[in-house]
Amino acid sequence: MNKKIHLKVNTDIDATTEILSWFEQINQPPLPDQKIWWKCQTLLMEGFANIVEHAHKDLPVETPIELEVVRLIEHIEIRIWCLGLAFDLEKQLQITPELIDNFLERGRGLKIMSSIADELTYLPTDDHRYCLFCKIKY
Template sequence: MNKKIHLKVNTDLNATGEVLSWFEQINQPPLSDKKIWWQCQTLLIEGFANIVEHAHKNLPLETPIELEVLRLNEYIEIRIWSFGQAFDLQQQLQTKPELTDNFQERGRGLKIMDSIAEELNYLPIDAHRHCLFLKIKY
């Protein structure tokens, strides 16, 4: 199975419902393991929220966030393209407290994504764009 979907939304956490609704179409036919589907949704929303709250923090609401999801026979790949400043994902992961030691309300997104995803990268596309790449096996 190869299925690919695209969406473009503004930099707005209020678009979370739209993003989740759009994402539902990748789950046809439904994944047999509901836990994996929940993990996929978690990856998508944590990734989207991180782009809105961090990468696009000082950018206008109209700044687009592009999302692409590809469902293959054994994997789901999520790509979220952003604008803004680059950061070193691996360094951030090393400096964040472990999930079991982090009782803060915010600041756990990267660790959550890292614990769920088979692959997690934040790659430069050009001087102003980056791609958050998430891959999960099902």
């Protein structure tokens, strides 16, 4: 099974309801393991929130964020493109406290994502954007 969906939204944290509704398409037929589906939803929402709150924090709300999800036979890939600044994901993961020691209300999103995803990157693209990429196997 190969299925791909695409969505473009504004830099608005209130778009999460629309994104989750759109994302439901990829779970047809439903994944056999509900925990994998919850992990995928968490990756998508944490990734989107990080783009809004960090990468796009100084950009107008009209700034687009593009999302793409691909469901393949053995895994799901999530891509979120943004116009944010350069960011060293690996360095940030190294300096962020471990989840077990991190009782802050904010700042845990990347650690949560790295603990769930089988692959997590944030890389520049040829069109001068950045792509947050998550892959989860099932």
